[in-house]
Amino acid sequence: MKELPKAYNPRDVEDKWYQYWESNNFFHATVDKRKTPYTIVIPPPNITGSLTMGHVLNNTIQDILIRWRRMQGYEACWIPGTDHAGIATQSAVEKALEKEGLKRHDLGREKFVERVWQWKEQYGGTIIKQLRKLGASCDWQRERFTLDEGLSEAVKEVFVRMFEKGLIYRGKYIVNWCTFHQTALSDDEVDYVETNGNLWHFKYPIEGTDEFVIVATTRPETMLGDTAVAVNPRDERYRHLVGKNAILPLVGRKLPIIADDYVDETFGSGMVKVTPAHDPNDFLMGQRHHLEQVNIFDEKGYLNTSVPKQYVGIERFACRKQVVKDLEAQGYLLKVEPHTHNIGRCYRCHTIIEPYLSDQWFVRMKPLAEPALRVVQEGKIRFHPERWEKVYEHWMNNIRDWCISRQIWWGHRIPVYYASDGQLTAARDEHEARTKLGLDPGAPIRQDDDVLDTWFSSWLWPFSILGWPRDSKDLRYFNPTDTLVTGPDIIFFWVARMIMANMEFLNGEPRFDGKPRTKDEELVPFRDVYFTSMIRDLQGRKMSKSLGNSPDPLDVIEEYGADALRFTVAFLSPLGQDVLFSSDKCEIGRNFANKIWNAGRFLLMNKTELEGSVHDEEIEHVPEEHLDLADRWILSRLHHAVRDFNAALGEFHLNESSKILYDFIWHNFCDWYVELVKTRFYGDEPVDVKRVVLRRALWIFDRALRLLHPMMPFVTEELWQHLADRKGKTIMRAPFPTVDQRWIDQKTEDDMAFVQDVINAVRNIRGENNISPSKDITVQVRCADTARAAIVNTYGSYLKKLGRVSAIETLTTSVKPKLASSAVVNGTEIFVPLEGLIDLDAERSRLEKEIARLQQVLEGIERKLGNASFVERAPKEVVEREREKQASFKTNIEKLKANLVQLSS
RNA sequence: GGACGCUUAGCUCAGCUGGUUCAGAGCGCCGCCCUUACAAGGCGGAGGUCGAAGGUUCGAAUCCUUCAGCGUCCACCA
Numbered sequence: 001m002k003e004l005p006k007a008y009n010p011r012d013v014e015d016k017w018y019q020y021w022e023s024n025n026f027f028h029a030t031v032d033k034r035k036t037p038y039t040i041v042i043p044p045p046n047i048t049g050s051l052t053m054g055h056v057l058n059n060t061i062q063d064i065l066i067r068w069r070r071m072q073g074y075e076a077c078w079i080p081g082t083d084h085a086g087i088a089t090q091s092a093v094e095k096a097l098e099k100e101g102l103k104r105h106d107l108g109r110e111k112f113v114e115r116v117w118q119w120k121e122q123y124g125g126t127i128i129k130q131l132r133k134l135g136a137s138c139d140w141q142r143e144r145f146t147l148d149e150g151l152s153e154a155v156k157e158v159f160v161r162m163f164e165k166g167l168i169y170r171g172k173y174i175v176n177w178c179t180f181h182q183t184a185l186s187d188d189e190v191d192y193v194e195t196n197g198n199l200w201h202f203k204y205p206i207e208g209t210d211e212f213v214i215v216a217t218t219r220p221e222t223m224l225g226d227t228a229v230a231v232n233p234r235d236e237r238y239r240h241l242v243g244k245n246a247i248l249p250l251v252g253r254k255l256p257i258i259a260d261d262y263v264d265e266t267f268g269s270g271m272v273k274v275t276p277a278h279d280p281n282d283f284l285m286g287q288r289h290h291l292e293q294v295n296i297f298d299e300k301g302y303l304n305t306s307v308p309k310q311y312v313g314i315e316r317f318a319c320r321k322q323v324v325k326d327l328e329a330q331g332y333l334l335k336v337e338p339h340t341h342n343i344g345r346c347y348r349c350h351t352i353i354e355p356y357l358s359d360q361w362f363v364r365m366k367p368l369a370e371p372a373l374r375v376v377q378e379g380k381i382r383f384h385p386e387r388w389e390k391v392y393e394h395w396m397n398n399i400r401d402w403c404i405s406r407q408i409w410w411g412h413r414i415p416v417y418y419a420s421d422g423q424l425t426a427a428r429d430e431h432e433a434r435t436k437l438g439l440d441p442g443a444p445i446r447q448d449d450d451v452l453d454t455w456f457s458s459w460l461w462p463f464s465i466l467g468w469p470r471d472s473k474d475l476r477y478f479n480p481t482d483t484l485v486t487g488p489d490i491i492f493f494w495v496a497r498m499i500m501a502n503m504e505f506l507n508g509e510p511r512f513d514g515k516p517r518t519k520d521e522e523l524v525p526f527r528d529v530y531f532t533s534m535i536r537d538l539q540g541r542k543m544s545k546s547l548g549n550s551p552d553p554l555d556v557i558e559e560y561g562a563d564a565l566r567f568t569v570a571f572l573s574p575l576g577q578d579v580l581f582s583s584d585k586c587e588i589g590r591n592f593a594n595k596i597w598n599a600g601r602f603l604l605m606n607k608t609e610l611e612g613s614v615h616d617e618e619i620e621h622v623p624e625e626h627l628d629l630a631d632r633w634i635l636s637r638l639h640h641a642v643r644d645f646n647a648a649l650g651e652f653h654l655n656e657s658s659k660i661l662y663d664f665i666w667h668n669f670c671d672w673y674v675e676l677v678k679t680r681f682y683g684d685e686p687v688d689v690k691r692v693v694l695r696r697a698l699w700i701f702d703r704a705l706r707l708l709h710p711m712m713p714f715v716t717e718e719l720w721q722h723l724a725d726r727k728g729k730t731i732m733r734a735p736f737p738t739v740d741q742r743w744i745d746q747k748t749e750d751d752m753a754f755v756q757d758v759i760n761a762v763r764n765i766r767g768e769n770n771i772s773p774s775k776d777i778t779v780q781v782r783c784a785d786t787a788r789a790a791i792v793n794t795y796g797s798y799l800k801k802l803g804r805v806s807a808i809e810t811l812t813t814s815v816k817p818k819l820a821s822s823a824v825v826n827g828t829e830i831f832v833p834l835e836g837l838i839d840l841d842a843e844r845s846r847l848e849k850e851i852a853r854l855q856q857v858l859e860g861i862e863r864k865l866g867n868a869s870f871v872e873r874a875p876k877e878v879v880e881r882e883r884e885k886q887a888s889f890k891t892n893i894e895k896l897k898a899n900l901v902q903l904s905s
Numbered sequence: 906g907g908a909c910g911c912u913u914a915g916c917u918c919a920g921c922u923g924g925u926u927c928a929g930a931g932c933g934c935c936g937c938c939c940u941u942a943c944a945a946g947g948c949g950g951a952g953g954u955c956g957a958a959g960g961u962u963c964g965a966a967u968c969c970u971u972c973a974g975c976g977u978c979c980a981c982c983a
Contacts, residue, residue, distance in 0.1 A: 007945070192981075199983080216983060230983095264982060272983050279983080342981060387909065391978065394908075398979090488978080538917080540976080571931090572917080576910080578976080580917065588931065591945045602942030655919075659930080674942075682941095760949095766937090767949030773938055804940080804948095857926050864924095870963040878924055878964090885926080 004604065004722070008597035010561025013718045018132055026730055027137045029077035031477040038074035039481035040066055041462050041526075042138065043494070044146060046085035047124035048092050053535040053543055053581060054487065055127065056134060056553045057573060060566045061532060061654060062485045063136045067710035068649060069482075070137075071736035077478055079465055080131070080138035082124060084147040086411040086454040087181055087189075087348050093119050093410070109409050116410045133554060135562050135713045137732065144465040146457040147412065154464035155412045155457050156428045158505060163416075163426035167364045168404075172293075174283040175403055177356030178346040179301035179316075183407040184360050185346060190353050192342040199339035200324060201269070202332050204229065207245040207254065213238075214269040214334065218341055219278075220327070221320040223248065224307040225296040226255055228274035230285060233259035235270055249332045250323065251308060258289050277357040295357050299407075316354070361405040361414060361450070368500040369399045375524050381499065384530045384652045385576035388488055395492050402497075404453045411451030418446045459497035462525040463506055479506070481526045488531040498525045530652045533579045535569075540580060551583045563712035564589030570658040570711055575651075592662060593715045596708070599670050600719040603694070603701055606681055610694050616725035619699045623692050626685075629795055630676040631693075633752040634700060635743040637668045643739045645707060661708050669704060672756070672802075673697070679801040698723060703737045754788060755795055758830060761823035762803035765832045768846050769821055769839060776806040777832055780817055783810070784827030792828075822847070822899040824892045829899075840903065847900045851893055858889040 005012075021027060029037075040062050045055060062078060070076035093116045094104055104112045124145075131138065144151065162168045175184035200220050203212035213229050229246050231238040238257075245254040255274075262285055263272050276286025277295040286293060298304045301316045311319055327333045344353035373396040375381050376389055383389045405414060417433035418424045420443070427433035430445060439445060457464070466475040480502070486495060502525035535543055543550035556565050560583070567589035572579045622635065641664040648657035680693045702723055709716040709731050720731040762779060771777065779799065783789035789810065792799070796808045811817075811831075820831040821843050834843075861882055864870050871879055 006943075008943095218983070262982090267982055269983095274983095281981090281983080341983095344981095385910095390909075394979075491978095534977085574918075577918090578911090585917080585932085587945070591943095594945050595943065598943035598946085600942080605942070651921090653921095656921095659919075663930090670942085671947090763948060764950090770937065770949095773940065773948070854926085860926090864964075867963060873963045874924075881925065889926085 004601050008594045014562055014714045017714055017717045027139050028141055029075050029139055031473050032075045035075040037478050038069040038076045039478040040078045040483050041481055042080045043486045044081045044083040045127045046088055047082045047120050048085055048088045050126045051130035051553050057569045058532050059136050060569055064710045078138045079142045081144035090408050090410040112409055133557055151457050151464050154460050154468055156415045157469040159415050160426045170361050174280045174355050175360055177354045178351050180349045180351040182299045184403055189347045190344040191347050192344050195343045196340050199337045201334040204246040207247055213246050213271050215271050215273040216268045220323045222275045222278045225275045225277050225294040226273045227292040229255050229257045230260045230263050230272045230274050232263040232265040235265040260285050278355050280355055360403050363402040363404055365399045365401055368504055369396045371503045372499040381524050382528050388531055404456050405450040406453055407450055414448040414450050416448040420444045455493055458494055459501045480524050484526040484529045533573050535579050535581050538580050538582050556583045560586035560590045563593050563715050567711050570654045573654045603698055610691055618724050619695055622699045623696045626689050626692050632748040634673040636745045636748050639739050639743045642737045665704050675802055676798055679797045706734055706737055757825040759802045761825055761830050765821045778807040779805045780809045780811050780831040782829040788828050816902045824895045827891050829895055851896050854889055854893050861886045
């Protein structure tokens with residue numbers, strides 16, 4: 001065997017193993033009825049993006065879960081893919097065109113969409129490639145795209161079914177209009193930014209009187225579209241005005257004065273100008289009072305011809321200035337006050353959103369929301385952390401219809417067809433449309449120009465990628481999926497809608513075993529939703545390109561290794577809390593990988609040493625001969641670790657589960673077990689016993705690697721391949737360790753804890769007295785009882801090796817050695833004779849400090865026991881335990897005190 | 906305006922259903938060590954009245970109330 005380098009170098013191994021796994025199809029899952037499926041669908045990243053720390057966290061978690069379940073024997077399937085990201089992608093391509101001096105209209109729809117596809121082929125796979133560097137074990141053969149043929153089919157099917165069921169309708173509605181993209185945006189696509197603006201107060205004359213109404217607005221230009229003035233019906237001040245008309249300055253339109261509860265009589269003048277075409281609340285008021293809707297803008301935000309001609313064609317913010325100026329000139333401006341309010345901006349281009357009245361397609365959400373809310377409330381889908389359920393509930397109870405049309409070209413074109421007479425229908429293709437509309441094959445027919453909101457394909461993701469609407473074995477087997485791992489920021493965009501879609505459209509689909517799906521239970525798209533942490537920088541700011549505080553994960557992988565990055569983010573990710581990250585934190589993972597590497601190196605070196613020519617066969621079962629305390633202890637710790645790890649990961653406590661492995665491997669296996677195994681390797685036991693000890697250590701290490709593999713796939717595979725002849729095999733498909741209660745043993749752990757305490761006491765004496773590690777010392781021990789004496793006698797070699805002790809003497813009389821440093825462990829006294837070495841003052845203060853510490857604890861105990869109501873009311877076991885503690889502390893303190901006296905004499 | 910979350914060592918955070926020397930880990934810091942797996946390491950050590958004030962309880966970092974600071978989401982009043 002060739003020598004392994006002293007330090008682990010991820011660059012030497014990562015790509016090699018990834019290629020090995022992928023080329024051997026180890027990631028691929030197939031329908032296997034003997035196994036239970038475990039499925040995760042990836043939240044499809046945008047084709048415009050590249051890998052961010054957010055993706056790293058999200059996909060590391062998915063990979064950990066998938067690898068873990070795969071090793072546990074599930075048919076684990078992780079389906080990857082990308083999202084076409086309508087607006088984002090179209091913008092990216094338009095930007096590229098701009099450099100050529102072109103606009104999309106110069107190319108025309110067909111050519112432009114072709115360009116976007118070209119762009120997608122070139123750049124769209126960036127993240128997918130980068131995920132491989134991270135070690136993601138996605139089933140690449142199943143990779144999908146939200147605009148590929150299968151998904152198109154699903155989208156059309158869904159649209160037509162909903163249309164036929166009356167769940168989709170077309171309507172005039174106030175939408176959030178982005179004047180840059182010239183498209184409607186859903187409510188979720190609008191960002192509100194607190195902005196300093198003005199509140200302008202105007203007066204409008206009242207018809208046939210000398211009176212005025214006083215109204216205020218933050219958007220003066222919209223007054224050109226005013227069609228009413230409203231007051232609160234309870235407002236005594238204005239009751240007499242209701243029913244009269246105001247006259248709109250600059251325009252001359254009569255504005256009825258109406259009474260509506262929406263108006264807050266305590267705000268401003270208590271009068272509100274009503275602009276139904278340009279304000280969502282005014283729109284609703286307009287509907288209640290059948291007001292005229294005057295749309296004053298065109299699609300780009302310029303004034304249209306429904307306003308007086310001097311304003312036609314002016315840009316909206318220029319118009320604002322002009323209107324204010326004109327009103328002021330005519331004496332209608334009362335005052336201007338500074339006013340802070342939230343302004344909606346496009347989440348892509350940050351253009352100020354214009355509430356805009358236009359024809360759009362909508363999905364009726366109420367009927368879909370009800371069952372989707374219920375399955376979460378009934379626990380058929382569980383959110384982690386749970387508190388997101390409340391957020392979900394609130395949204396679902398106040399759900400609004402979903403505007404699904406977008407006035408762009410890149411996306412699923414709305415499958416609605418119009419005959420020349422204006423009749424329309426939804427259809428899967430033109431042929432079907434003609435039939436439905438009763439048109440001849442040659443008759444003119446036109447498809448809707450708009451495309452669907454990107455989320456209209458994403459919400460079908462968990463079943464469309466499995467072949468729906470066609471009958472598919474995959475669908476029946478892998479859906480419902482098991483775990484969804486995503487950010488809480490898209491709980492409404494995506495998570496809620498997937499639940500609705502799965503419930504609505506899979507209703508009636510058979511299961512893989514042929515049985516009909518039971519109501520609800522089998523209709524959910526997934527059973528657990530894990531909401532990931534938000535990655536922030538060390539100042540707690542969001543990672544963002546503009547701040548430049550987002551490390552490039554590929555650089556981090558290059559510097560620290562993928563395993564280090566993966567382990568570190570898992571280690572830092574508490575459930576439901578943000579993560580403050582900087583790349584140097586990856587030292588945690590890198591150092592850990594190196595630690596494991598060297599533990600493996602140690603075992604392999606001894607393997608060469610002890611077995612001469614290397615036996616490269618598997619060690620199937622743990623060798624049970626020649627067990628000593630350390631062996632039984634590490635086996636107990638191992639099974640504890642397996643049990644605790646499974647429990648923690650099962651609850652999605654990533655940080656806890658990684659900590660369990662860290663502690664087991666580093667602080668149990670390396671710090672103690674490996675050191676104790678050395679006492680046997682270098683001791684005088686027969687070589688065949690040493691071989692058993694070695695093979696046991698190898699077996700345990702093998703299990704540790706398996707445990708760690710989901711978190712650190714590369715280093716574990718590399719070492720695992722070295723441990724035995726594993727040609728053609730892979731650790732990623734080796735069975736995950738299971739818990740064997742037989743090995744979990746409290747007595748063993750207690751005995752070992754005693755040994756460790758004794759060793760720690762000796763180390764403490766050495767450290768505090770500044771005795772060089774190279775200086776041998778002798779130790780005298782007076783044991784509290786025969787059981788402890790037996791342990792000390794049997795495992796003195798442990799103390800000798802780890803305490804660097806040359807000789808141990810057991811004291812039988814009560815005589816105390818002179819000039820010795822001392823300690824007490826559970827009544828067992830330890831003396832280290834230090835003639836000539838000891839610093840008496842230092843030793844005295846060390847003992848005094850220890851006595852004071854114990855004294856403090858004892859006082860606490862005695863205070864408790866002195867409290868009559870504690871003794872009376874606390875459970876018996878608790879009181880009893882306190883009594884035992886009291887006795888034990890007392891003896892320890894007495895012994896230390898005696899030692900102190902001895903030292904001073 | 907509404908909902909939720911956070912506040913524990915210099916820094917980043919664990920501490921689940923109140924009770925085992927419950928006040929912990931990693932990093933940083935101090936001291937001693939290149940001991941034949943590992944200096945990306947080993948051993949020892951110093952550091953905190955658990956945000957504030959009340960309350961419940963025999964007992965509170967843990968449960969309740971109020972307050973302060975920070976953060977997230979929702980709504981958006983002209």
